Amino acid sequence: xxxxxxxxxxxxxxxxxxxxxxxxxxxxxxxxxxxxxxxxxxxxxxxxxxxxxxxxxxxxxxxxxxxxxxxxxxxxxxxxxxxxxxxxxxxxxxxxxxxxxxxxxxxxxxxxxxxxxxxxxxxxxxxxxxxxxxxxxxxxxxxxxxxxxxxxxxxxxxxxxxxxxxxxxxxxxxxxxxxxxxxxxxxxxxxxxxxxxxxxxxxxxxxxxxxxxxxxxxxxxxxxxxxxxxxxxxxxxxxxxxxxxxxxxxxxxxxxxxxxxxxxxxxxxxxxxxxxxxxxxxxxxxxxxxxxxxxxxxxxxxxxxxxxxxxxxxxxxxxxxxxxxxxxxxxxxxxxxxxxxxxxxxxxxxxxxxxxxxxxxxxxxxxxxxxxxxxxxxxxxxxxxxxxxxxxxxxxxxxxxxxxxxxxxxxxxxxxxxxxxxxxxxxxxxxxxxxxxxxxxxxxxxxxxxxxxxxxxxxxxxxxxxxxxxxxxxxxxxxxxxxxxxxxxxxxxxxxxxxxxxxxxxxxxxxxxxxxxxxxxxxxxxxxxxxxxxxxxxxxxxxxxxxxxxxxxxxxxxxxxxxxxxxxxxxxxxxxxxxxxxxxxxxxxxxxxxxxxxxxxxxxxxxxxxxxxxxxxxxxxxxxxxxxxxxxxxxxxxxxxxxxxxxxxxxxxxxxxxxxxxxxxxxxxxxxxxxxxxxxxxxxxxxxxxxxxxxxxxxxxxxxxxxxxxxxxxxxxxxxxxxxxxxxxxxxxxxxxxxxxxxxxxxxx
Amino acid sequence: xxxxxxxxxxxxxxxxxxxxxxxxxxxxxxxxxxxxxxxxxxxxxxxxx
Numbered sequence: 001x002x003x004x005x006x007x008x009x010x011x012x013x014x015x016x017x018x019x020x021x022x023x024x025x026x027x028x029x030x031x032x033x034x035x036x037x038x039x040x041x042x043x044x045x046x047x048x049x050x051x052x053x054x055x056x057x058x059x060x061x062x063x064x065x066x067x068x069x070x071x072x073x074x075x076x077x078x079x080x081x082x083x084x085x086x087x088x089x090x091x092x093x094x095x096x097x098x099x100x101x102x103x104x105x106x107x108x109x110x111x112x113x114x115x116x117x118x119x120x121x122x123x124x125x126x127x128x129x130x131x132x133x134x135x136x137x138x139x140x141x142x143x144x145x146x147x148x149x150x151x152x153x154x155x156x157x158x159x160x161x162x163x164x165x166x167x168x169x170x171x172x173x174x175x176x177x178x179x180x181x182x183x184x185x186x187x188x189x190x191x192x193x194x195x196x197x198x199x200x201x202x203x204x205x206x207x208x209x210x211x212x213x214x215x216x217x218x219x220x221x222x223x224x225x226x227x228x229x230x231x232x233x234x235x236x237x238x239x240x241x242x243x244x245x246x247x248x249x250x251x252x253x254x255x256x257x258x259x260x261x262x263x264x265x266x267x268x269x270x271x272x273x274x275x276x277x278x279x280x281x282x283x284x285x286x287x288x289x290x291x292x293x294x295x296x297x298x299x300x301x302x303x304x305x306x307x308x309x310x311x312x313x314x315x316x317x318x319x320x321x322x323x324x325x326x327x328x329x330x331x332x333x334x335x336x337x338x339x340x341x342x343x344x345x346x347x348x349x350x351x352x353x354x355x356x357x358x359x360x361x362x363x364x365x366x367x368x369x370x371x372x373x374x375x376x377x378x379x380x381x382x383x384x385x386x387x388x389x390x391x392x393x394x395x396x397x398x399x400x401x402x403x404x405x406x407x408x409x410x411x412x413x414x415x416x417x418x419x420x421x422x423x424x425x426x427x428x429x430x431x432x433x434x435x436x437x438x439x440x441x442x443x444x445x446x447x448x449x450x451x452x453x454x455x456x457x458x459x460x461x462x463x464x465x466x467x468x469x470x471x472x473x474x475x476x477x478x479x480x481x482x483x484x485x486x487x488x489x490x491x492x493x494x495x496x497x498x499x500x501x502x503x504x505x506x507x508x509x510x511x512x513x514x515x516x517x518x519x520x521x522x523x524x525x526x527x528x529x530x531x532x533x534x535x536x537x538x539x540x541x542x543x544x545x546x547x548x549x550x551x552x553x554x555x556x557x558x559x560x561x562x563x564x565x566x567x568x569x570x571x572x573x574x575x576x577x578x579x580x581x582x583x584x585x586x587x588x589x590x591x592x593x594x595x596x597x598x599x600x601x602x603x604x605x606x607x608x609x610x611x612x613x614x615x616x617x618x619x620x621x622x623x624x625x626x627x628x629x630x631x632x633x634x635x636x637x638x639x640x641x642x643x644x645x646x647x648x649x650x651x652x653x654x655x656x657x658x659x660x661x662x663x664x665x666x667x668x669x670x671x672x673x674x675x676x677x678x679x680x681x682x683x684x685x686x687x688x689x690x691x692x693x694x695x696x697x698x699x700x701x702x703x704x705x706x707x708x709x710x711x712x713x714x715x716x717x718x719x720x721x722x723x724x725x726x727x728x729x730x731x732x733x734x735x736x737x738x739x740x741x742x743x744x745x746x747x748x749x
Numbered sequence: 750x751x752x753x754x755x756x757x758x759x760x761x762x763x764x765x766x767x768x769x770x771x772x773x774x775x776x777x778x779x780x781x782x783x784x785x786x787x788x789x790x791x792x793x794x795x796x797x798x
Contacts, residue, residue, distance in 0.1 A: 363754055369761070548772035552765040559762060605773070705773055 029070075029077035030189045033103060035130060036114030037123050038085030038095075039521050041142045043067075044530075045114055045172040046080050049182070073182050076189070081108065087122070089129045090272075091243040103133055104228060110185050111137045117147035117154060117169070118522070120291050124283035127163070131197050134229040136188045137165045140181050144169040146522070151294035158290045164198035173527055199231070202278040205263055210234045212259040220255075224248055239272045302522040306406070315410030322403065323490060326394040328483035329654070330387060331471075336649035337386035338471070340642050345379030348635040369558050373616060377554025380615035380678060381546050381608045384468035385539070391464055392538040393531065395432055400526030400534070404429055409520060418501020419509055424454040428497065431461030432490070433538050435703060439710040453501065453509050455711055456724050459703035460497040462490050464542060465607040469698045472611055476679040477688040485692075489699050496700070496731065508723075545606060553609050557602055557616050570617060589697060589733065590690035590740035600697070606704050611678075618681040689748050693740040700732035 034042045046052060050069035067082045083102060084095035091097050103111065113130050115123040130137055139159070141147075147154060156167040166184040170177035201207060213234040217225050224233060228248075236244040237256050260271050267274050309318055353370045398404050408425040415421055424445060431438035438458045442451045470486055478485040560575035567573045571580070571594060578601065579594030586592045586600075595617050603610035630638070686694065702725045703711075711721040 363757070365754070366757075545772075548776075549769050552768040552772070555761060555765040556769075559758070605769070709774065 027072075027075060027077055028189070029079060030110065030185070031079045031081065031106070031108040032110045032112055032185055033081045033083055033106075033108040033135075034112045034114060035083045035099060035103065035126070036085060036140075036142075037087055037116060037119070037126060039519065040085065040114045040116040040119075040123060041172045042085065042114045043082055045112075045140060045142060045170065045178075046082050048172045048175045049178050050080055074186060076186055078182070078185065080112075086126065088126060088276075091241060097243070103130075103135065104232070108135065110188050111135050112140055112181065112185065113137050114140045114142050117141045117144045117152065118150060120147075120152075120154065121283055121287040124286055125279055128200055128279045128282050131163065131165070131200055132229070132232045132235060134197070134231060137163075137197055138181065138184045138188065139163070139165055139167045140170045140172075140177070141167055142170045142172055144177070145171045145174070150300075153292040155290045155292075159286070162198070162286055162289065163200075164196050173530070200282050202275075202282065205266065206274070206278055209238060209259040209263055213237055213256060216255045216259075220252075221248075221250060224250075235275060239275055240270075241272075300522075302402075305523055306520070309403070309406050310409060315406075316414075319407050319410055320487075320491065322398065322407075324483060324487045326391070326398070327486040327490070329394055330390040331482050331486070332653035333650050334386035334390035336646035336653070338383050340646040341385065342379075342383045343642060344639060345375055345382065348630075348639065349379065350375050351629065351635070352632075365562075368562075369555065373558030374551065374554050376615040377557060377609075377612035378546050378551050381468055381550050381612050384471055384608065384611070385542060385546070387467050387471055388464045388542050389535060389539040391467065392433060393535040396531055396534045396538065397526060399429075400524065400531065402521045402523045405520050414498050415501075418453075418457075418498055419505035420450055420453060420501060424450055424457075427454055428458055428461050431458045431463060433464055434541070435459055435461065435463045435707045436710045439707060439714055442714065449509055452715065452720055453504055455714065455720060456504065456727075457497040457501055459707055459724055459728060460493045460500065460700065462493045462699055463607070464539075465545075465704065466698055468608045468611040469603075470695050472614070472678060472682065473686070473691045473695050476682045477686070477691045489695060492696065492735075493699055496735070500727065500731070542608075545608075549605060550609055550612060553602055553605050554612055554616065557613050561616060575617075585733075586697075588741070589693050589736040591686065591694045591697075593685065595685065596694060600701065603698065604702060604705060606706070607698060610698060614682070615678055618678055618685075689740060689743040693736040693743075696739055697732045697736040700728055700735055702728050702732075 034046060036042050046069055050071040052069040068079055069082070070077060070079045072078070081102065083099040086093070086096045086099045089096060089100045089103075091100065102108075111130055111133070113127050115127060127137070127139065141154065141156065144154075154169075156169060159167045166187075168177050168181045168184055170181055172178075202210075210231065214230055217230060217233060217237075228244075233244070233248075237253075238260050240256075263274055264271060267277075269277075308314060311318075350371050353375060354367050357367045357370060398407075404426075407429060411425045412421060415425055424442075427438045427441040427445075429438075430441050435458050438461065439455050442454045442458075445451045445454060470489060474482055474485050557575060560578075561570050561573045563574050570576050575598045576594050579596075579598035582597040582601065583592045583594050586597055595614065598617065599610045599613040602613040682691070703721070708718075708721045708725075711724065712718055
């Protein structure tokens with residue numbers, strides 16, 4: 001590659017010459033905008049070139065704001081700007097406005113137009129508009145391998161000749177064609193490219209009108225021709241583009257009317273439609289020239305799968321079944337690793353902390369803070385990191401495969417019943433990972449009403465932070481129905497979101513729901529590397545949380561449990577007293593004790609802290625306190641062998657996909673009992689009915705603090721968070737009340 | 750409980766409160782997005798990374 005200077009002597013001499021001509025202190029930086037249709041692989045291409053980890057997903061609309069990556073190529077700094085995917089440069093959606101404003105006002109040195117080779121005609125419609133901007137363009141003909149598989153033959157040389165731009169076949173997922181693409185970019189900026197973008201001809205009548213408008217702009221508004229690409233501006237004036245008209249604010253517009261009158265009369269349409277038709281005609285004509293499809297089209301795998309998955313009767317049951325399978329696999333794969341971490345934090349880590357603090361002659365209370373506070377609090381959360389990573393892995397797989405886009409499609413009808421459309425389901429799906437990026441993802445929605453309503457419903461989507469609470473209680477009470485109970489909580493969240501949406505539609509958000517048109521991407525097998533990267537990206541913030549605010553809260557909870565200093569019973573501590581004040585409100589729900597109340601209060605910071613606080617309240621000493629203390633070597637040996645055992649158990653669970661999970665197997669339950677004192681204590685404090693009411697309450701009660709901050713940022717006001725807080729508190733109380741009191745009436749309590 | 754213990758406790762509590770403020774408010778919960786430093790990175794092009 002270009003950065004390998006010692007490949008041969010010739011290259012070295014060339015590099016030397018180049019360094020003399022361009023001293024290193026003057027490294028050129030060029031800006032390259034990456035534009036293209038949604039789901040054409042722009043973010044994947046940037047990740048492949050620059051080694052970044054921009055979020056990608058096999059559905060349209062993943063990138064909702066421009067992002068950039070800087071890297072060095074052959075002595076040139078290249079800044080790649082990832083623009084949101086758009087089908088055109090009309091100013092109708094947020095994505096189109098962001099992309100267009102950047103291209104027109106920031107004037108990048110080059111535009112890389114990522115074109116989906118399997119969908120040439122539709123993608124070329126945008127290409128045609130990009131060429132109007134007069135900025136040098138390089139086409140990355142992406143997903144080229146799939147086009148070849150379909151039997152498409154694309155004459156790239158003919159494309160280059162017609163458009164006057166270089167066309168580079170690429171496969172971003174396999175890093176194919178990237179070097180050629182970068183070479184084409186630097187050739188343009190070094191002025192050695194032989195390609196000059198052609199002015200596409202939209203027909204003599206349109207062209208004559210454009211030239212009249214162009215001349216008028218040059219004569220009367222010369223300052224505008226310096227600020228905007230002339231031909232593009234002329235088109236926008238002819239189309240009466242509202243954003244441009246507002247921006248330039250020209251008084252005398254009669255010349256535009258004169259130039260376009262005959263066109264409107266001849267076509268019987270407004271100028272915007274006439275121009276759209278002309279551009280489509282060019283894109284269609286170009287496609288006919290360069291693309292040859294096989295004569296007999298066989299039914300593709302995507303179509304075959306969609307016939308079943310998108311069936312109006314089967315769609316939702318299949319979605320529910322897919323989610324159930326995800327939860328089941330999540331438990332099967334992760335439970336042995338969770339048990340392993342649990343054993344380590346309750347055993348060796350606790351012992352080591354005590355030994356180290358003893359050596360340092362630290363005050364006795366610091367040993368308690370370290371073991372009963374930090375290790376108990378943070379450790380109980382860390383136990384669930386494998387579950388969270390496993391869940392994120394399967395969700396990433398569903399996203400990358402293209403199934404999540406279908407989920408949005410099948411949910412469209414349900415979403416309409418609450419005044420939204422399927423596009424709102426995409427941020428809600430993201431909410432299964434973490435509610436915070438889901439709130440930010442509502443930017444993809446054009447309508448402020450949809451955005452606010454979707455944000456209000458997102459906290460009902462069960463995020464990964466709630467998993468630790470579910471796992472503790474399900475592991476203690478519902479070992480035989482692990483997957484089903486977990487699935488019921490997620491389905492409950494979705495069902496209540498639909499119900500609340502209907503209520504909001506009739507109260508706060510009256511009005512018709514907009515139409516939903518969504519492109520369904522083809523099914524793709526996500527690469528293992530991409531799966532691992534994006535699972536890590538989604539899951540790592542739980543690790544960061546454990547090391548930052550969960551750690552901070554664990555310390556504060558320990559102090560609250562031990563102040564006033566020397567307090568004998570935790571019940572009489574500050575935290576205990578606060579819990580006692582709140583507990584009566586929770587009594588009708590079946591968990592009116594101060595321990596549960598205090599845990600729920602600390603969970604307002606982040607839901608997984610509920611488990612950490614319970615760990616600090618309930619578990620005082622390590623389970624193996626009376627056993628003989630093992631040596632460091634024995635501890636390390638035990639860590640290694642038990643980890644190998646966890647790997648073996650996890651693999652066995654995965655193989656027997658529908659066999660019982662380790663949490664539900666008899667052997668493992670016995671093991672778990674021995675290893676997890678928290679579950680034992682919880683079993684004495686709760687019944688299956690109160691446990692289910694409690695985890696339902698955790699699912700529904702107010703969104704965490706970070707979601708509150710995200711809502712404040714997105715809407716510029718605390719109003720929507722206030723509404724979310726109020727309705728969720730009431731909803732959580734009512735649903736938990738119905739479950740507990742209803743269960744008692746049915747004799748389940 | 751002597752003065753050193755009280756001072757140490759005060760430092761630990763202040764540190765925990767600062768960590769809470771920094772990670773929740775300033776770092777926005779360390780959630781995905783540009784705030785978690787997934788964008789604007791500078792690297793050399795390496796086709797094998």
